[in-house]
Amino acid sequence: MNIEAAVAAQQPLVQRLLDGVAEIGRDPPGITRDAYGRGENQAQALIAGAGRALGLTASTDAGANLSLRWEGSDPSAKPILIGSHLDSVVQGGNFDGAAGVIAGIGAVAALQAAGLRPRAAIEVLALRCEEAVWFGLGLIGSRCMLARLPEGALDLPHARGGKTLAESIAACGGDPAPLRAGTPLRDPAAIGAYLELHIEQAPQLVEAGAPVAVCLANPGNLRHPFIRITGADAHTGLPHRFRRDAALAGADLALELERMWLEEEATGRPMAVTIGRFHTPAGHHSLTMVSGSFELSLDLRAYEAAHLAALEARLAEIVARVAARRGVTIELGARSAAAPGPMDPAITAGLAAAAVRCGLDAPRLNSPGSHDANNFAASGVPTGMLLVRNHNGSHNPDEAMETADLMAAIRVLAEWIAAEG
Incomplete structure (x- = not known):
């Protein structure tokens, strides 16, 4: 046969x-x-x-x-x-x-x-x-x-x-x-x-x-499964200049990461950004509260080790920029990587x-x-x-x-x- x-x-x-x-x-x-x-x-x-x-x-x-x-x-x-x-x-x-x-x-x-x-x-x-x-x-x-x-x-x-x-x-x-x-x-x-x-x-x-x-x-990939953003809980009527809004900081972080992704691909450097979890804490969030807590996960991937290292450096810059702008702290937490x-x-x-x-x-x-x-x-x-x-x-x-x-x-x-x- x-x-x-x-x-x-x-x-x-x-x-x-x-x-x-x-x-x-x-x-x-x-x-x-x-x-x-x-x-x-x-x-x-x-x-x-x-x-x-x-x-x-x-x-x-x-x-x-x-x-x-x-x-x-x-x-x-x-x-x-x-x-x-x-x-x-x-x-x-x-x-x-x-x-x-x-x-x-x-x-x-x-x-x-x-x-x-x-x-x-x-x-x-x-x-x-x-x-x-x-x-x-x-x-x-x-x-x-x-x-x-x-x-x-x-x-x-x-x-x-x-x-x-x-x-x-x-x-x-x-x-x-x-x-x-x-x-x-x-x-x-x-x-x-x-x-x-x-x-x-x-x-x-x-x-x-x-x-x-x-x-x-x-x-290869770089992963942070439990990123935590900490600001301050507040009343929904609080004026913008006083807020330390963790949810909006999460949104900023996500949009800046997408901007990075599009910039990288435009220069012929294929990669991907995935945010699998993205939420305020279910046991505490409320319609009438500015959330002082936010959690998300992040997966960055690219085809070369040097590119992954460069993306990790850009991630650190983005985190620092968003944290300063929103008056929050961002802890990336546990990290794993695959070559x-x-x-x-x-x-x-x-x-x-x-x-x-x-x-x-x-x-x-x-x-x-x-x-x-x-x-x-x-x-x-x-x-x-x-x-x-x-x-x-x-x-x-x-x-x-x-x-x-x-x-x-x-x-x-x-x-x-x-x-x-």
């Missing part, structure tokens, strides 16, 4: 797994698979069962990441890792992350059906807690694996139930001790490559009319060539999202990504990846492994 026919034969398996993780996460109107909780655990169990049915060896590491390993023909060859995540945001969509894990299973099944055994071992990874919603820090599974957890991360509380990250990891069979010691769970130098498949998060492929793209780079993820040129070229062999015109595009691939690339692992067409963005119940498009991406992945693995 050739690779094209072997991949096509895996569509029932792929669809069954997509439907299975959807059922596990069902939370109308969307999908919720909580990290280090029932949703992620049950999804891991489903994927592990599919891997074992293919003869893959299942194991978990100290971060409770799942690995499904298919031994290659050459024990000395460095393994090829194919990974993504199974957790979701709250009431998000079914495909963000999960499609990439399932693609790894589909590619291995297709290669087996075609009678092809790669020289290098293939490992399908289900990495824990990629979404920052659960601990205010994202990419946790790959951070654990590569010793990239920031100081204090293991003491962060889970958004549901309040267990610390360390307690959550231990409850899922992991071991926080080597993570506290900063010990890599995998030696990056001993990994041959890391491949990730992910739905697109802006409709670039919808626009291009193509099912698959070869990713060039993922942005940009440039893809390996040789892998990018190899994936593009595999797409051509599949008869696909695969554009080369930047991804607007940060992914676990960022941590592998930043650790020196040769890294590549494929993006799959998706009509309605991600992190919402309307994610609309077609299974046929996922199968096209799996074929490109299988072709690449057959040629390079």
Whole structure:
């Protein structure tokens, strides 16, 4: 059986797994698979069962990441890792992350059906807690694996139930001790490559009319999940010159950040600003009160480390300016960061060539999202990504990846492994 026919034969398996993780996460109107909780655990169990049915060896590491390993023909060859995540945001969509894990299973099944055994071992990874919603820090599974957890991360509380990250990891069979010691769970130098498949998060492929793209780079990000602005509560009739209005300071800050974004993009420096939380305190705000308190979150992202550093410097200037103008204090609070993820040129070229062999015109595009691939690339692992067409963005119940498009991406992945693995 050739690779094209072997991949096509895996569509029932792929669809069954997509439907299975959807059922596990069902939370109308969307999908919720909580990290280090029932949703992620049950999804891991489903994927592990599919891997074992293919003869893959299942194991978990100290971060409770799942690995499904298919031994290659050459024990000395460095393994090829194919990974993504199974957790979701709250009431998000079914495909963000999960499609990439399932693609790894589909590619291995297709290669087996075609009678092809790669020289290098293939490992399908289900990495824990990629979404920052659960601990205010994202990419946790790959951070654990590569010793990239920031100081204090293991003491962060889970958004549901309040267990610390360390307690959550231990409850899922992991071991926080080597993570506290900063010990890599995998030696990056001993990994041959890391491949990730992910739905697109802006409709670039919808626009291009193509099912698959070869990713060039993922942005890094700088995040402040709990920015606090403090002014003074006051009567609504207070004249403007006496006010220390935290809500208007928040509005000023948001508008200045957008102005910065537009200025940067006008000079050809792509980036993004996202304010996910933006509110006066619900337990205290009132129609008849000038609010002396305001909270927001901030995500800045860009494709180069130097650009991110420059944006952070501009953020500090904007904060100081708004605070002085409004007579408030602005505390940025906890900070987390993820390094940009440039893809390996040789892998990018190899994936593009595999797409051509599949008869696909695969554009080369930047991804607007940060992914676990960022941590592998930043650790020196040769890294590549494929993006799959998706009509309605991600992190919402309307994610609309077609299974046929996922199968096209799996074929490109299988072709690449057959040629390079």
